[in-house]
Amino acid sequence: MLPFPFIDPTPDTVNYLILGYIFLIGLPVLYVISWFVRQRSLQRDIETIESLKADEQKRTAKPATAPELSAKADKPRAS
Amino acid sequence: MEKPSTRLQILNIVSAVLILIAIGLVFFYAPEELVMGQVQRIFYFHVPSAWVGFLAFFVTVVAGIMYLRSGEPFWDRVGHSSVEVGLLFTISAGVAGSIWARPIWNTWWTWDPRLTTYTIMALIYIAYIMLRQGIEDPDRRARFAAVYGIVGFISVPITYFSIMWWRTIHPVVFGSASENAKGTFSMTPPMAVTFFFSLFAFTVLYFCFLANRLRLARLQDRVEKLKAELLAA
Numbered sequence: 001m002l003p004f005p006f007i008d009p010t011p012d013t014v015n016y017l018i019l020g021y022i023f024l025i026g027l028p029v030l031y032v033i034s035w036f037v038r039q040r041s042l043q044r045d046i047e048t049i050e051s052l053k054a055d056e057q058k059r060t061a062k063p064a065t066a067p068e069l070s071a072k073a074d075k076p077r078a079s
Numbered sequence: 080m081e082k083p084s085t086r087l088q089i090l091n092i093v094s095a096v097l098i099l100i101a102i103g104l105v106f107f108y109a110p111e112e113l114v115m116g117q118v119q120r121i122f123y124f125h126v127p128s129a130w131v132g133f134l135a136f137f138v139t140v141v142a143g144i145m146y147l148r149s150g151e152p153f154w155d156r157v158g159h160s161s162v163e164v165g166l167l168f169t170i171s172a173g174v175a176g177s178i179w180a181r182p183i184w185n186t187w188w189t190w191d192p193r194l195t196t197y198t199i200m201a202l203i204y205i206a207y208i209m210l211r212q213g214i215e216d217p218d219r220r221a222r223f224a225a226v227y228g229i230v231g232f233i234s235v236p237i238t239y240f241s242i243m244w245w246r247t248i249h250p251v252v253f254g255s256a257s258e259n260a261k262g263t264f265s266m267t268p269p270m271a272v273t274f275f276f277s278l279f280a281f282t283v284l285y286f287c288f289l290a291n292r293l294r295l296a297r298l299q300d301r302v303e304k305l306k307a308e309l310l311a312a
């Protein structure tokens with residue numbers, strides 16, 4: 001369609017519109033993705049801490065069984 | 080981590096649907112503005128994004144006051160999560176505004192009162208996040224953050240009223256614009272419907288993001304507690 005004389009046609013600003021909406025929609029989407037990444041990393045942290053705790057408990061539990069072990073070692077052999 | 084509650088799942092779905100409808104209205108219902116062209120459509124998401132930023136920082140004030148009164152870690156989590164969500168929308172509104180300004184003001188950036196106060200406001204809340212990361216003790220961190228969140232909010236009304244207090248080229252949608260304003264337009268009824276719907280959709284989206292971010296914050300607190308227990312053992 002030919003523009004009406006003496007009237008400025010509406011400028012073509014579609015590229016700026018697309019760029020603007022890439023940021024307006026893209027940034028929140030990236031933020032939501034970041035939750036999943038952080039959540040996975042935190043869950044891995046929890047697993048690591050819990051396994052470390054379990055190891056620690058095992059290590060602290062060992063001295064309690066030590067006298068039993070030494071008692072066994074003191075017993076004379078049947079043969 | 081426990082599954083999201085039914086209420087949160089409903090909120091997630093409702094928010095997604097509202098945003099999809101808003102996108103539909105922006106691109107297929109609102110008419111093209113004849114002076115600015117298609118780029119004017121940025122306005123429908125730019126203003127609601129900035130509004131969500133302001134709302135989020137206000138929620139941080141409320142959370143800060145509640146934390147100082149009760150000492151409940153929940154309110155610290157609310158304040159922190161709200162700042163993070165608010166910053167996201169503040170930055171996205173700022174970037175989109177800059178993109179809109181390029182064809183309308185013929186520049187990406189200018190030291191206009193609104194733009195300058197807006198940037199200072201964003202920097203204040205970026206500093207909030209940095210301040211939190213710099214303090215190890217959770218109680219001390221929560222107290223500092225609560226006070227900072229309350230004091231930092233002063234930047235929000237200054238930013239909002241800057242277009243009325245000083246000569247600015249930033250357009251004013253509601254109220255009288257400065258004579259220097261460039262990019263002002265009068266809204267037709269379909270434009271107003273699209274704008275107010277987007278404003279509503281973004282408000283719901285904010286609460287959805289806040290609720291989801293709070294779940295993550297709870298998990299972060301759990302990890303922090305477990306680490307402290309391990310170190311104490």
